[in-house]
Amino acid sequence: MTGGSEPPLYAGRVPIHPRSVRGRFRRLKTGILVLAYGVYFLLPWLRWDRPAGPDQAVLFDLPGRRFYVFGLVVHPEDIFWLAGLLVIAALLLFFVTALAGRVWCGYFCFQTLWTDVYQLIERWVQGDRSARLRLEARSWDAEKLRKKGLTHLLWLAVAFATGLTFTLYWADAPQLVRDFLVGAAPFPAYATTLFLTATTYVFAGIAREQVCTYMCPYARFQGVMFDRDTLIVAYDRARGEGPKGRHRPVRGLRTRAERQAAGHGDCIDCGYCVQVCPTGIDIRDGLQYQCITCALCIDACDTIMDRLGWPRGLIRYTSESALAGSRTRILRPKVLGYGAALMVAVALLVWSVAARAPLELAVIQQRQPLYVTLSDGRIQNGYEVKLINKTGQALELVVRLAAPPGAELDLGRIRTVRLAPERMVRVIARVRQRPERAARRVRFRVEERAGRVPAVEREAPFFVPGTGG
Amino acid sequence: MSETRADRGRGAAVQTTGHAWDGDLQEFNNPLPRWWVWAFYATVLFAVVYWLFYPAWPVGEGYTKGPLNSITFEADGKTWTTHWNTRARLMRELKESPAAVRQRQYLEKVAAAGYDEILADPDMKGFAWSMAKGLFGDNCAPCHGSDGKGRIGLFPNLADDAWLWGGTVEDIETSIREGRRGFMPAFGEALGEAQLDDVAAFVLSLSGHEVDPAQAARGARIFRGDAGGCHYCHGMDGTGLKSQGAANLTDRIWTVAKVPASPSLEGKLEAVKRVVREGIRREMPAWKGRLDPVQIKLLTVYVHELGGGQ
Known part of the structure; x- marks a missing residue:
């Protein structure tokens, strides 16, 4: 815009x-990065010995309606565990954010990790900041073309590996990779890989901090969980500025004593903290929504302070309360509340997974017909007995009635039910009782012949005409 | 909203929209990121591509259909090609989807297996049950009811354990394939009113009803003698002859006389008398031309399992 106030x-x-x-937070972040990449890229290749089913440790088999997670097999009816997992993830985010700010953003978020790797590639090919700035200013010659081209090529390679690896979680990894390369993989594998290659390349290579600043909803609603006691990365303004503001270490202002006498703080205005910032802000301007608390400015400032021989911590993890001179309260009602809810959710999920039945039994009373009078005057109700074998072995099952004693169970010509691993079967059953002493509830019992799984029992209603139920 | 780096660089006062709420609440007037505009242009481009590939613009009586936008499916033995729509896709999936293939494999397995094999195998029986439920609803339910309980006087109950024409799988299959013709002559003219009373009393006594013993004895003579000749079909003991489709009169099941519906003995007697007086003439059609052998097999298993086949 030229001129005017618009x-x-x-x-x-x-x-x-x-x-x-370099510094302790950079080392920590690199460690997390290596760990996360190791898990993400290697996990689909991990094999797992199962008595039945695929030999992939982690496999989300959508067509087969099974999720395999190491020793756990998740059936469609267990899908509420996924809801539990999402609740836990949300509560964990709330809890950690209330306690320690945007830890997720700075250390664990895919955007941060992948951007980190892309910057690593950039630095490896084009050199550090000053070299990159020079390359940027240069006109397009062979050198610039080669360096830029190589960077983007490597970025695309990482993006492709990322996209392909994601698809490996949904099918047998070695088979899918072979099929993928010879053009025989299913269409969704190609579409997913292409989509994720494109998004990874664009988000980590080109958009970068724009994703955090303009696209990410978490970045915005995490602000709601902040208060004056939340841990943030902050510049100690009182120490850095002094009464007269920051100043470069010119002659006469090189030692702390000289600076304090002149009314200047410890910040020598070297700008290192600004140069390392991946979102391009100046942390000395205070808490800003762009800050993902990656803590690299702490490493930068500590490096300078160490070199000057001054105490570290001009930029540090602290809270607004602490900066204002009071104490940081860690055990706040908010933190305790999130923590309690988190513990309950984790406990419930662990209990639910640990207490899952190896043999699932459901008894559904037939509603059409609700009952039939037999030639000898007895009342008959029909049932569908659903059996699901969640073990890795074939089961030999016997269906019988546990109660009431006088009732007769008719399974037709079925004596035992042989149920293959991970399979479900529906057994048609009929129960007969004399109307005058009919129990209104019957209890089915399913036992395994060899006793490999504990017997299960399930109650079902029995309809007797003329009794209203 | 926060200030942008550009604002800071200039050191200028922060630009706001000019409104103030609650005295001091103001809104920054920051520029949009430029890529948002590109994203907007991208959606425009997407729309244009969409127009090209999908039905979009009305032209005269028709509309632009877009290339690569047809779908072919098979139905009623013919091949249809039409504009892409979800119904056509459903028709195709009914033939080609993995579930349809799996269903075909099951059907072939059931077609090759004998009844003994099917009835003793929970897996095949479960499949036959689910598959035949739909067939029963489409073909049998109009008369026998969706629950198979039929209607006393009109259509036999298939869900109980009483069988006019036999309850083995072979008998049931024959009934479905060939149909059945149920017939009992009307005795209204051959027997007088008093004799009808006697026969009805005897018939009720067979299933344990308390009736006048003298009347029942007279009725027994008619039933077992040539005056009535009932025993030719119902047998001397009244249990019925399967070959004639004659009802077993000694059990609690009534397929024609509305005995259970009458609370009083008079009513029950009248219900039996009415059947003896007017006779029965009912028919089940043969299904062999209308259903294929596998469908009849599935229905046989279903009916057998409905209440208690033999």
Whole structure:
């Protein structure tokens, strides 16, 4: 916009060229990155010995309606565990955010991890910040073309590996990779890989901090969970500025004593904290919504302080309360509440998974017909007995009635039910009782011949005409 | 909203929209990121591509159909090609989807297996049960009811353990395939009113009803003698001859006389008398031309399992 007070409607992205930094938080982040990449890229290749089913440790088999997670096989009717997992993830995010701010964003988020790797590639091919700035300013010659081209090529390779690996969780990994390369994989595998390759390349290579700033909803609603006691990455303004503000270490302002006498703080305005910031902000301006608390500015400032021989912590993890001179309260009602809810959710999920039955029994009373009078005057009700074998072995099952004693169970010509691993079967059953002493509830009992799984019992209603139920 | 780096660089006062709520609440007037505009153009481009590939614009009486937008499916022995729609896709999936293939495999297995094999195997029986439920609803339920209980006087109950024409799988299959013709002559003219009373009393006594013993004895003579000749079909003991489709009169099941519906003995007697007086003439059609052998097999298993086949 030329002149006038009207601001422009649109603003282009200002490219950010973060400088590299060493330090404890960088080491921690690199460790998490290696761990996360190791798990993500290697997990589909891990084999697992199962008595029945595929030999892949983690496999989400959608057509087969089974999720295999190591020793656990999740059936469609267990899908509420997924809801439990999502509730736990949400509560964990709330809890951690209330306690320690945007830890997720800074250390664990895919966007942060993948951007980190992309920057690593960039640095490896083009050099550090100053070299990249020089390359940026240079006109397009062979050198720039080669470096830029190689960078983007490597980015695409990582993006493709990321996309392909994601699909491996949904099918047999070695088979799918072979099929993929010879063009025989199913269409969704190609579509998913293409989509994720594109999004990874665009988000981690080009959009980067724009994703956190403009797209990510978590980034925004995490702000709601902040209060004055939440852990944030902050610049100690009182120490850094002094009464007269920050100042470069020019002659006469090189030692702390000289600076304090002149009214200047410890910040030498070197700008290292700004140069390393992946979202391009100046942490010295206070808490900003762009800050993902990656803590690289702490490493940068600590490096400078160490070199000057001054105490670390001009930029540090602290809270607004602590900066204002009071104590940081960690055990706040909010933190305790999130923590309690989190514990309950985790306990419920663990209990639910641990207490799952190896043999599932459901008895559904037939409603059409509700009952039949037999030639000898007895009343007959029909049932569908659903049996699901959740063990890895074939079961030899016997269906009988546990109660009432006088009732007769008719399974036709079925004596025992042989049920293959991971299979379901529906047995048609009929129960007969004399109307004058008919029990209104019957109890089915299913036993395994060899006693390999505990017997299960399930009650079902029995309809007797003229009794209203 | 926060300020942008550009604002800070200039050191200028922050631009706001000019409104203030509650005295001091203001809104920054930051520029949009430029890629949002590109994203908008991308949606426009998407719409244009969409128009090209999908039915979009009305043209005269018709509309632009878009290429690669037809679907072919088989139905009623013919091949149809039409514009893509979910119903056509359903028709195709009924033939080609993995579930349809699995169903065909089951059908072939059931077709090859004998009744003994099917009835003793929970897996095949469960499949036959589910599959035949639909067939029964389409073909049998109009008369026998969706629950198979039929209607006293009109259509036999298939869900109980009483069988006019036999309850083995072979008998049931014959009934479905060839149909049945149930017939009992009307005795209204051959027997007088008093004799009808006697026969009715005897018939009720067979199933344990308390009736006048003298009347029942007279009725027994008619039933077992040539005056009535009932025993030719119902047998001397009244249990009925399967070959004639004659009812067993000694059990609690009534397929024609509305005995259970009458609370009083008079009513029950009248119900039996009415059947003896007017006779029975009812028919079940043969299904061999209308259902294929596998469908008849499935229905046989279903009917056998409905209440208690033999």
